[in-house]
Amino acid sequence: MGPVESDDPLYGTELTFLLGLAFQLLLGEFNDRVAEAGYPDLRPVHGLAFQALGPAGATSSELAARLGVTKQAAGQIVDDLERRGYVRREAHPAGGRRKLVVLTEAAQAHLAVAGRLLHGLEAELATRLGAGGEAETGAAELGRLRTDLVRVIRALAGTELPPLRPVW
Amino acid sequence: MGPVESDDPLYGTELTFLLGLAFQLLLGEFNDRVAEAGYPDLRPVHGLAFQALGPAGATSSELAARLGVTKQAAGQIVDDLERRGYVRREAHPAGGRRKLVVLTEAAQAHLAVAGRLLHGLEAELATRLGAGGEAETGAAELGRLRTDLVRVIRALAGTELPPLRPVW
DNA sequence: CGGTTGAGTAAAGCACCTTGACTTGCCTCT
């Protein structure tokens, strides 16, 4: 039988530290799998950009606001993704200097793959958690964790959520 | 009565995203308070360095290993902290080229303040969570969250924990 | 029409880290 978590030295460490470590480990594992799945040079911010653009596309200034970066930084990200065939700049229906940045099929394929990988990873995690021999299933534990995290986020941020940014 | 979290649109988002957002919000709040408490230019990595050095001090190569960076980067951090009076380089008892990096009283005072701020923040969070009107107290919820996080971390990393690094 | 607004871009700077190359003190092996 493994260590009981209340005996684990980790249990006494700061909540912030635990959150950071869990996030880092999960994101790192996800990123490794994304790389293995044929996207070695797509960083998490690229996936976030794909999500922020969405099926309808957006201008790069809108993208900047959604990612929480300057419009210059967003422009560089779009340049990079365009060069690699993940987005196109099209004429914007509203005219002006505006350009509509839209996802190519390559980006949509990546989104689908990334979604599968995320869910697969979470399912694996549930299995590993459930294998401890406790009465509770891993899936139930992850559901509870998710609920608690949502409550913490709402307590800290209210209804308006900030963009997820690289942490320090 | 506030929104029930299973109705919250956040509930459907990825676990990784929730972890990242919770971490970012909590760390950001902590960092703001550290700045207000008189340490406007101490970043989280500096606090981690203080913890990694500990009461006995360490060489900068040891510090590098504990922070998960190159020894050059650790050397720069030590240079910076030394210039600002938070650490001193002393002769190492084991001799050689080694130098023992030790905390000054300023750093120890900072560690004490940071510890108070972290615990205060967590206590506030517990109060806010408990104010929802549910049967469960905020402190109980945070204890459960902590337990779940420890289990997730152990499932992903095993017994050897990697250093906490900036995330992407 | 002149002025303002806002999207996009270009250039430079900066924070923070890496890789590469080197010096220096000690230890080991013959």
Next chain:
DNA sequence: AGAGGCAAGTCAAGGTGCTTTACTCAACCG
């Protein structure tokens, strides 16, 4: 003792990903 190796520390250069500053260009509005 002397040669070689090893590990700590340090210089120097490079690179990434962002910001700040400054500009151009298109539409709108009085």
